[in-house]
């Protein structure tokens with residue numbers, strides 16, 4: 042019962058935003074971040090329907106592009122993409138769908154982007170397989186890496202055509218082919234066959250069932266005022282008819298946005314990609330340990346608490362959701378409106394999110410950390426006494442809070458290190474023995490150490506991190522920001 046009322050869609054969306062963010066190339070001192078705008082009032086079913094129409098068409102166009110250009114034969118058309126654009130113009134699909142051109146081409150380019158991303162991933166996977174393959178000589182590997190890197194070679198090979206390399210590359214290619222340092226010449230036919238086999242195995246056909254949003258450029262939207270409310274006008278499929286959506290903030294942007302539809306909330310979420318300069322703080326020197334809780338969001342190794350009201354706010358959400366669910370079931374046959382419910386839920390969610398953001402900011406500003414050690418708890422451990430809250434909380438904890446924290450750390454060049462979370466609350470941070478806790482207090486029967494349970498766990502997080510019991514670095518500044526990440 043509770044599961045249905047949980048904001049799983051929110052979580053899914055936040056992680057999706059995160060993927061978009063990861064997909065982008067990270068520059069040396071800038072990161073891409075997505076900020077959101079929300080509808081202030083619920084959208085009418087008619088307006089929601091008009092937006093849904095665009096999203097449905099958008100999805101159809103993407104699938105068409107996936108199908109037509111996602112295969113091996115089309116790889117040469119992907120760069121720079123004009124061929125695809127021209128072919129899509131003459132394909133007649135736009136007229137058939139009666140879709141505004143601005144949406145149509147954005148869908149085409151989004152799908153093309155996905156196809157390119159997939160090719161990058163296929164190439165990376167093949168390179169990894171080559172590195173691990175012990176049957177290949179160093180000369181073989183050299184050849185394969187070269188032809189994968191030079192797109193023209195790669196395209197010819199996977200389409201079974203003869204390689205022609207020109208210019209500087211020709212010399213290099215000739216040298217690789219003629220390399221006999223391994224005792225014999227490389228068998229390029231055989232290696233090309235290997236490459237084709239790998240591509241066939243790793244290239245998947247792309248398809249999406251998701252019709253929950255679309256990209257939009259300035260040609261199709263305008264910020265403005267309507268009936269004394271600030272908001273945004275969005276183009277629909279009807280000529281010269283824009284719908285107006287009042288927004289909760291008054292910010293205006295001039296760039297490509299993404300409109301995410303939230304039909305169950307009668308709302309939209311506008312994603313705005315912005316570039317943020319990564320801040321370097323000379324005075325952020327401290328290594329801290331954090332313990333993440335259901336009632337108190339963070340406790341540091343020195344006992345500072347942030348997000349003290351987390352459990353209370355969450356309890357309000359859960360109470361409301363459950364009460365609403367009960368009354369909905371009771372009144373079902375009277376067909377009650379859910380508008381009030383949706384509006385209230387949206388307010389609670391927004392309040393919760395704002396609180397989490399504020400408390401993360403406060404923690405960073407006060408602690409000034411250079412590294413944060415944080416335990417990763419094994420799945421299914423729900424410390425605490427209230428399963429109901431714990432369950433609802435874990436959805437947030439694993440998603441929203443973690444992602445917000447990671448983002449804020451990226452923005453401030455703070456490293457996050459996940460450490461092994463097993464038995465982190467029962468180990469004594471003073472002597473390492475297994476102790477136990479009663480309510481909020483930890484006691485060690487070996488050395489007599491007593492401390493707040495959460496603080497003890499946070500102290501363990503630091504020492505586990507420093508002694509190499511790390512799982513992974515969620516985010517390492519500098520090194521990673523220079524790297525181009527293909528996901």
Ligand SMILES: [Zn+2]
Nearest residue numbers: 469472485488
């Ligand atoms: Zn002890």
